[in-house]
Structures are given as structure tokens and as C-alpha cells.
Amino acid sequence: MSGVNVNQPLPSRLSLSQAPWGLLEGLRPGDAFFSSPAITLLGRGAAHECQTADARPQTLDDAARALFDTARRQGHPDPVIMGLIPFDHADSARLFVPEALLRAAPDTSGVPLVSAPLETSAFGITPEPAPGHYCHAVESALTLFDTTALNKVVLARSLRVQTGAPIDAQALLKRLVSINPQGYNFALPTGKAESLVGASPELLIRREGHRVIANPLAGSIPRHRDPQEDQRRADGLRVSDKDLREHALVVEAIVAALRPLCHTLEVPEGPEVIATDRMWHLSTTLEGELADPGMTSLAVAAALHPTPAVCGAPWQDAHQAIEALEGFERGYFTGLVGWCDATGDGEWAITIRCAELAPDHVRVFAGAGVVPGSSPQGELEETAAKMRTMLDAMGLDYEDDKPNTTA
Numbered sequence: 447m448s449g450v451n452v453n454q455p456l457p458s459r460l461s462l463s464q465a466p467w468g469l470l471e472g473l474r475p476g477d478a479f480f481s482s483p484a485i486t487l488l489g490r491g492a493a494h495e496c497q498t499a500d501a502r503p504q505t506l507d508d509a510a511r512a513l514f515d516t517a518r519r520q521g522h523p524d525p526v527i528m529g530l531i532p533f534d535h536a537d538s539a540r541l542f543v544p545e546a547l548l549r550a551a552p553d554t555s556g557v558p559l560v561s562a563p564l565e566t567s568a569f570g571i572t573p574e575p576a577p578g579h580y581c582h583a584v585e586s587a588l589t590l591f592d593t594t595a596l597n598k599v600v601l602a603r604s605l606r607v608q609t610g611a612p613i614d615a616q617a618l619l620k621r622l623v624s625i626n627p628q629g630y631n632f633a634l635p636t637g638k639a640e641s642l643v644g645a646s647p648e649l650l651i652r653r654e655g656h657r658v659i660a661n662p663l664a665g666s667i668p669r670h671r672d673p674q675e676d677q678r679r680a681d682g683l684r685v686s687d688k689d690l691r692e693h694a695l696v697v698e699a700i701v702a703a704l705r706p707l708c709h710t711l712e713v714p715e716g717p718e719v720i721a722t723d724r725m726w727h728l729s730t731t732l733e734g735e736l737a738d739p740g741m742t743s744l745a746v747a748a749a750l751h752p753t754p755a756v757c758g759a760p761w762q763d764a765h766q767a768i769e770a771l772e773g774f775e776r777g778y779f780t781g782l783v784g785w786c787d788a789t790g791d792g793e794w795a796i797t798i799r800c801a802e803l804a805p806d807h808v809r810v811f812a813g814a815g816v817v818p819g820s821s822p823q824g825e826l827e828e829t830a831a832k833m834r835t836m837l838d839a840m841g842l843d844y845e846d847d848k849p850n851t852t853a
């Protein structure tokens with residue numbers, strides 16, 4: 447594994463010479479890291495950056511154009527934007543051109559990374575909101591299906607882990623990458639002495655030239671230690687009416703948004719089942735050819751976001767239900783993280799299975815799609831299992847799937 451000398455500034459040109467996890471060895475506080483099945487990126491500093499007024503598609507497009515123009519005018523040979531886009535269009539996005547960027551091919555070695563365990567004995571954990579509140583929110587959503595146009599809403603909750611001191615983002619990310627080598631792993635500064643770190647399984651969009659690929663996930667079940675029970679769960683998910691409906695709403699919305707943007711769009715007949723460390727998910731891969739090759743990966747992502755995988759359907763009703771029922775600000779959780787180069791190529795993954803790292807605490811998030819037929823306890827268990835990805839990486843043995851937990 448070749449390392450990056452942390453005492454040297456990174457070279458400013460992109461290079462494919464680094465070993466992917468070597469880039470991770472070079473991660474310093476404040477750096478930006480993104481790895482996918484297509485690429486590994488390590489960005490240092492921000493030569494040009496923009497905190498947008500909102501996250502509407504036009505605002506994001508204007509901001510990206512301005513960043514590329516400035517970078518080129520100042521002689522940057524090959525600028526790449528990295529960034530975080532919030533869940534809510536009314537919130538601000540953070541886009542920046544790193545001062546220096548290293549790029550490597552995705553890791554295929556299968557060699558696990560070694561990192562020291564975190565010292566967690568003094569950590570205190572508080573659910574925000576309490577599991578009971580979450581179950582009530584799911585019950586309220588179920589009544590909305592009978593009285594409004596709402597068909598699906600994704601409801602989320604969080605755990606606040608009081609750490610007392612900053613935790614080591616590099617060690618955390620190494621553990622995440624070891625657990626989820628196939629996913630979209632990231633650590634990006636949010637611009638407020640905090641960073642967002644996660645291991646998302648969900649690709650909103652990848653653009654490679656004219657080609658776009660989307661991989662929506664929705665409809666899930668926690669995995670089980672016992673291999674037979676684990677397989678039984680995957681088989682059950684494949685034919686679960688509730689989960690297939692939940693999934694279909696996401697695919698329909700993405701197809702409706704992509705169709706006008708594409709010459710061709712291939713839509714498989716039904717989803718497949720994929721696994722993460724902790725979850726089985728229904729998954730569909732859509733492939734299209736862009737009608738306008740000038741449309742960047744960021745513009746395509748903005749046209750799709752937020753999909754019913756993180757919001758619901760219809761969009762406005764779901765957004766209103768989230769505001770009324772959830773009881774916390776999502777910020778960058780269930781937003782987007784990714785990169786876009788000056789040709790428009792790039793990748794934007796959905797910021798799930800993630801946590802916000804603040805100087806004295808960490809906030810872990812998870813949500814679940816609620817449709818007619820969902821149960822409060824089922825969604826509580828699903829969100830608890832989704833949070834395990836981050837909790838496992840932190841070395842925390844905390845179960846949070848009982849509605850009467852008030853801690």
C-alpha cells in the first residue's frame with residue numbers, strides 16, 4: 447500500500463498513480479475523501495469554494511459554473527468540484543474545488559485496512575428523537591395515507607453520541623471502508639468545524655460522457671447472523687408486496703425525471719436484492735444516454751434530488767409530512783455527496799449510513815420508507831439496523847430498537 451506523505455502538500459494535478467487506500471492513509475483533518483466503485487479521491491484545502499444560498503437546481507448549476515470559470519481563469523488545468531448538497535432545497539450546499547486533489551482507481555485488493563479501535567468507554571448515547579416519538583411519527587404517517595394524497599414518506603431519526611473530544615475521522619473511515627469496500631465512502635468537511643462521514647450504498651447518478659447510471663435502493667430488511675435466516679430474509683424481501691411498492695415509487699420517480707433528459711433509458715423489469723454489511727435492499731440499475739451531453743453530473747443529480755428513497759411521494763406531501771413529524775433538521779443527511787469534473791463527468795451518492803462529526807459529539811442518522819402496510823416497530827428496527835453501520839465502525843455496541851427507550 448503506497449502512502450501519501452502527510453507533510454507535503456498534495457500535487458495539484460490529478461494522478462492515477464496512487465493506491466486507493468494509500469489515499470486514505472494520507473487523510474488529514476479538514477480533507478475531503480470520496481471512494482466509489484469507479485474512483486477514489488482525496489482533496490486537500492479549497493482553492494475556490496461556495497456556500498450557496500439554497501440548493502435549487504438552478505442555484506447549484508450557477509454555482510458550479512462560477513467555480514469552474516474562476517478556477518480556469520486562475521490557471522487551474524483540470525478543476526474538479528467536490529461537495530455536499532442538503533436534503534432540503536431551502537438549505538445551503540457546499541461546493542468547492544480542492545486546492546490539491548489525488549485520484550486513484552477503486553480498490554480491488556480485498557485487503558482489509560488496519561486501524562486502532564476508538565476508546566468509547568466514556569461515550570454517552572441519546573436518541574434524538576426518542577424511539578417512542580419515532581413510532582408515533584410512523585403511526586401518524588399511516589393515518590395520512592387514508593386522509594391525504596401521500597403514498598410514501600421517509601421518516602428518519604438520529605442518535606447523539608457524546609464523545610467529549612473529536613474522534614479520529616481517519617480511523618473511523620478506515621473501519622467503514624473495511625466493512626463496506628463496495629460502497630460510496632466519504633468524509634467531507636461541512637464548513638462548520640464538522641464533517642460528514644459515511645458509507646452509503648446508494649448511487650443517485652454517475653455520468654461518464656453521454657452515459658448516465660442511477661442505482662436507486664428502497665425496500666429493505668436487516669440482515670441476520672444466522673446464514674439460513676439471513677437468506678430467508680433476502681428471499682422474503684424479493685417477493686414482499688410492501689417493499690416492492692416502496693421500491694417501485696422510487697424507480698417511477700427517477701424514470702419520470704430521467705426520461706426527458708435521455709435519448710435512451712434502460713429500465714429493468716424488476717429489482718434485484720443486494721447486501722450491505724447490515725441490510726438487504728431492493729436495488730434497480732437504470733442506464734441512459736443523455737440527450738444533452740453538456741448537462742453535468744451535478745445538474746442531472748439536482749434534477750432528480752430528492753427522490754422518494756429519501757423523501758416520499760408525492761414530493762410536496764412527503765416534504766410537508768417530514769417537516770411536521772420528524773422533529774429534527776436533516777441538514778446534509780439524505781442529501782448528496784460527490785464530485786463533478788470540468789467535462790461534466792462525476793458521481794453523486796445519497797448521504798445515508800452516515801454521521802456528522804462535531805468537536806464533542808457525533809450524530810448518527812437513519813431513515814426508512816413508510817408506505818401503507820408499514821409497522822412502527824418494523825421501521826424502528828430497520829432504522830436501528832441501518833445505524834449499526836456507523837455504530838459498528840465506531841465500535842459501539844448499542845441496540846436502539848425498543849419504542850419505550852427514553853434515554
Ligand SMILES: C=C(O[C@H]1C=CC=C(C(=O)O)[C@@H]1O)C(=O)O
Nearest residue numbers: 664665666755798812813814815
Ligand atoms: C433513508 C435511508 O435509506 C433509504 C435508502 C435505502 C433504503 C430505504 C428503505 O428501504 O427505507 C430508504 O429509502 C437510510 O438508510 O437512512
